[in-house]
Amino acid sequence: MKKPLDAKSVWAPSNAFIPERDLDKTPILEARHLGIDFGGLTAVDDFNLTIGKTEIAGLIGPNGAGKTTVFNLLTKVYQPTRGTILLDGVDTHGMSTVQVNKLGIARTFQNIRLFNSLTVEENVKIGMHNSITYSSIEGILRMPRYWKYEKIAHERAMELLSIFNMEGMANAQAGSLPYGAQRRLEIVRALASNPSLLLLDEPAAGMNPSETAELMENIRHIRDLFHIAIILIEHDMNLVMGVCEGICVLNFGKVIAKGNPEQIQANPAVIEAYLGKKKEA
Amino acid sequence: MVFLSYLISGISLGSVYAMIALGYTMVYGIAKMLNFAHGDVIMVGGYVSLIAMTSWGLPVWAAVVVAMVACTVLGVVIEGLAYRPLRSAPSLAVLITAIGVSYFLQNSAQLIFSPNPKSYPVIINGSLSLFGGKLTISYISLVTFLVCVIIMIALTLFTSRSKMGKAMRAVSEDKGAAQLMGINVNRTISMTFAIGSALAAVAGVFLCSSYTTLMPTTGSMPGIKAFTAAVFGGIGSIPGAFLGGLLLGIIEAMAKAYISTNISNAIVFAVLIVVLLVRPAGLLGKYVPEKV
Amino acid sequence: MSKLKSIKKTTLVDFATYIGVIIAFIIVNTLKNDGALTRSFTGQLIPICCYVVMAISLNLTVGVLGELSLGHAGFMSVGAFSGIIAAMSLQTVIPSPVLRLIIAIIVGAFFAAIAGVIIGIPVLRLRGDYLAIVTLAFGEIIKEVINCLIVGVDSNGLHVIFNAFGSKSVSDLNLLEGGVMIIKGAQGATGVKAISTFTVGFILIMITLVIVLNLIRSRSGRAIMALRDNRIAAESVGINITKYKLMAFVISSALAGAAGALYGLNFSSLMSSKFNFNTSILILVYVVLGGLGNIWGSIISAVILTILPEALRGFEDYRMLIYAIVLILVMLATNSPQIKNLVEKIIPRRKKGEEADEEAA
Secondary structure (H helix, E strand, O other): OOOOOOHHHHHOOOOOOOOHHHOOOOOOEEEEEEEEEEOOEEEEEEEEEEEOOOOEEEEEOOOOOOHHHHHHHHOOOOOOOEEEEEEOOEEOOOOOHHHHHHHOEEEOOOOOOOOOOOEHHHHHHHHOOOOOOOOHHHHHOOOHHHHHHHHHHHHHHHHHHHHOOOHHHOOOEHHHOOHHHHHHHHHHHHHHOOOOEEEEEOOOOOOOHHHHHHHHHHHHHHHHHHOOEEEEEOOOHHHHHHHOOEEEEEEOOEEEEEEOHHHHHHOHHHHHHHHOOOOOO | OHHHHHHHHHHHHHHHHHHHHHHHHHHHHHHOOOOOOHHHHHHHHHHHHHHHHHOOOOOHHHHHHHHHHHHHHHHHHHHHHHHHHHOOOOHHHHHHHHHHHHHHHHHHHHHHHOOOOEEOOOOOOOEEEEHHHOEEEEHHHHHHHHHHHHHHHHHHHHHHHOHHHHHHHHHHHOHHHHHHOOOOHHHHHHHHHHHHHHHHHHHHHHHHHHHOEEOOOOOHHHHHHHHHHHHHHOOOOHHHHHHHHHHHHHHHHHHHHHHOOOOHHHHHHHHHHHHHHHOOOOOOOOOOOOOO | OHHHHHOOHHHHHHHHHHHHHHHHHHHHHHHHHOOOOOHHHHHHHHHHHHHHHHHHHHHHHHHHOOOOOOOHHHHHHHHHHHHHHHHHHOOOOOOOHHHHHHHHHHHHHHHHHHHHHHHHHHHOOOOOHHHHHHHHHHHHHHHHHHHOEEEEEEOOEEEEEEOOOOOOOHHHHOOOOOOEEEEEHHHOEOOOOOOOOHHHHHHHHHHHHHHHHHHHOOHHHHHHHHHHHOHHHHHHOOOOHHHHHHHHHHHHHHHHHHHHHHHHOOOOOEOHHHHOHHHHHHHHHHHHHHOOOOHHHHHHHHHHHHHHHHHHHHHHHHHHHHHHHHHHHHHHHHHOHHHHHHHHHHOOOOOHHHHHHHHHO
8 A cells, every 4th residue: 555645755845935026926946855875974964945036035053064066966966865956947957067058057155166367357247158149250350249248247347336436446367356255256247147146155264244235235236136046155144044935944954944034044953053952950 | 928928028118107107196296296207217317227237237236226216316306496486386387397307308418419319238138048948038028017016005104104205295285284283295206206207217227128219309209108007007106107107008018019110100099989978087096076 | 650659569560570570581582483592501491481370370389379399399299290191192182282281281280180179188187297208208298109100002092000019010901003192100201202391381381470469469469378377367257277278388389289290291201200399399499589479589590590500500510519508598588687687787778667657658
């Protein structure tokens, strides 16, 4: 006799928190039972998450919980051992990083990865690689399309840089920028690839409180401007609680809590993960 | 029987490659640089041992010791003058400097010893006759192989057991961290060059003895092939260099015997390419993916 | 004034490079026509053009793509011999030597590009020094393979023998009466009509410059530089790594092949051992001394380093020794932090950050 399937294990849209405005739309991201093993070690297991079209979500957890690994799975830096990732309803199974980016996921990196020897503007233009295109021949022979699209690319790059007031730095070398500016440039570059889902890996790391406050405003501004979903990994709780509508907490590769900021702050499992077990008095 | 004799000459040739490759792999593993002047240190070893034997009338073993001392000094001096100032420079700058050193050694040798080939004595005569004379193994082949095995084992023990050897492995993993742990990085790298150059001297004696000639460019091609051998076996790995050298020698001997002398090098290099495509880090090398 | 400022610095550098090459050509060509140049220098002009193209094209692989290639001379070799075969086969059909030369250069570039694809597709998966060793191996393979070729042409067309076992000879080609031998195995190509001209060499440099500089300043060039600077980030913004690596590698090979054809048709005979490991290294030296990714630097260092050994002829035996010492000293002077600090103390330079701030203001 067949065991009745547990509805929860088949697929439960275990949403972090989908804001009301997104409720009737297809979620931009659905991760179902996602997992990966490295050798015998399970880094992430049974990860379920649904993100609304214009949601800002947070992914938090102690160091080594597997947060960046989740980003690497979503962007196919690693191919998942188990589970499914649907992006706007499309199964990304077997896709490469490049294909997933073309489909709409862009990201930043925990350890900043800019094109250091190139200028700020070139970094942003590289982000537009697949949105503003002309062939190599057209580029080498400088045919009309080259001039037309380079002009558009330049204007768009300036527009994107203006979100962070970075137009003035357009000709500076990316590697020579201060730390905070490098983090912001990574976000601009990711936005340049025209994503529908933006993954930010510790965007506030190394920023001072006023920069962080500004970043918080900017994250909201980006969402409102582009109508995209944003997931961020962050250790700065002020930022996470201030900007995220839904939060998902990871510990030892497993989801231990989901909900809105108030729910998460009151969740005993989360408190235990961060502060350790309360001693019974 | 014919096959066996080709195999033996391949092993003998391969042992020489392996000795040179061991030096390459040590320097690459620890200093992370392609020392293209290594082949020319072999040539210097050849000339020094030749002078020691013919002009000073020293016995073979003493000539080898003299050559080792001379090459060790040479290696340390090269490292100190040309490579040490470039420790933090891009690897290509160091590569070009190594090429400059290689040109320097070759042209100095040309000025001192003239570009004409000199004949080099066979250091060990006689051969072992097996199967009623059907198969002969020259003593020099045997000695070359044995010396190579001994060196390989000694180096493996040295790097895994001795304090200096452990320091070398630490420097090879992370120079900065090794320095913080109180390891003198410069001295460790010097030591590596000293060992590599001493090995080059030994290899030089065996190489010249099997070629029976010596000229300023003698070291170049074996140097390139030994480098290939080191990559073949997985660069940075001591048993890998040994295995790579032997295989390279055997493939070369077989290609010469059964296919063609005209394209034996092409075959050797083609095999290398195939091996690298199947195992991108060489036979015994470790492939470390980049962390995101 | 503001309009001048709006032109980018890179555009100005490119412009200056073109103008510099044109002016240099006009001056040298005038001097040459007036007979003011020594015979040995005039003889160097076409090789200099070839080495300049080689240096620019290798800079595309090493400087712009960021992959070390130690077998660039191999592509030059493919271009040289295929160019020679093309030029000699067409000798009766196309009487104009200039037209023949141009066709030979195109054929040379084409075959070198094919070699680039063949070696590139499997090899570009490798990284760093492993790629370097495979390109080195490729250069050696090409050398021996060409050593085994016996090629001749007659009214029936091209005859080719691959003499791997050393058993064949020229007579095995069975050429008809009036047939011409082109490549005789290890002896290489002999009896070649030298049809290369300095003007064509100059034009080839200009074409190379246009291709490489315009590529670097375009979408594809940016993609190539992006994957050099950070492969993982490049993938994350949707850049197809293999495609752009291969593109840079093949363009670089094709240009080397064009330079090879020009080089091969400058001499009456040519052996494949000319394009050995040392030649590859020589070109790499031009690129590194001129500065990685710096195109005009490659041009200048290729010119100076080709003339330098000739200029040192007076020192005869010592010239290569001096060359070696100069090479080591230049590398130490440009890369050693101690010496750099010393230089900066004497000549204080503005830091990059300050420049950026000023531009921002």
